[in-house]
Amino acid sequence: MVNRSVIEKAKKVKVLLLDVDGVLTDGRIVYDSSGRNSKFYDVHDGMGVHLLHTRGIPTVLISAKRSAAIGPRARDMHVDRVYENIKPKTAVLDDIKKRYGVGPAEMCFVGDDLVDICLMRKVGLPIAVANACDEVKASAAWVTSRQGGRGAVREVSEMILKAQGQWLRAIRPYEE
Numbered sequence: 001m002v003n004r005s006v007i008e009k010a011k012k013v014k015v016l017l018l019d020v021d022g023v024l025t026d027g028r029i030v031y032d033s034s035g036r037n038s039k040f041y042d043v044h045d046g047m048g049v050h051l052l053h054t055r056g057i058p059t060v061l062i063s064a065k066r067s068a069a070i071g072p073r074a075r076d077m078h079v080d081r082v083y084e085n086i087k088p089k090t091a092v093l094d095d096i097k098k099r100y101g102v103g104p105a106e107m108c109f110v111g112d113d114l115v116d117i118c119l120m121r122k123v124g125l126p127i128a129v130a131n132a133c134d135e136v137k138a139s140a141a142w143v144t145s146r147q148g149g150r151g152a153v154r155e156v157s158e159m160i161l162k163a164q165g166q167w168l169r170a171i172r173p174y175e176e
Contacts, residue, residue, distance in 0.1 A: 048157030
């Protein structure tokens, strides 16, 4: 259940920032015999990001690693921008503020592991996925009921759209 404080913070969100591994994916990385890696993404999370896009809320991916698997998935979901190989993750915060014309209170970040804590402490709505480490959960205003890579991003997207009174407009095209 989402408490009133989180809903009030969600009403202000103008940009969604997401970690990749462990948030958009389930955290597993599969290597084949040639050393190429694959990641598992959830189609429901992709729809959540797409719905935000249709309502004018951009999504930005921030990953501490670089991976060829991120770009194609980001394009498929209509992600606005991808930052890879970013350490610490706060290094891109000024660029995001300037690019989107937002302040900390208008940003939501979803994380799962220790490298995410620094950014969680700098945004208005820090969220942890259900299977995040304890330290990340302690830094979060809200913890999703779903795990990373298993619908957590969709849960966040729905919560933001509903808090902003945008949910019914976002899903209307699918009801016709």
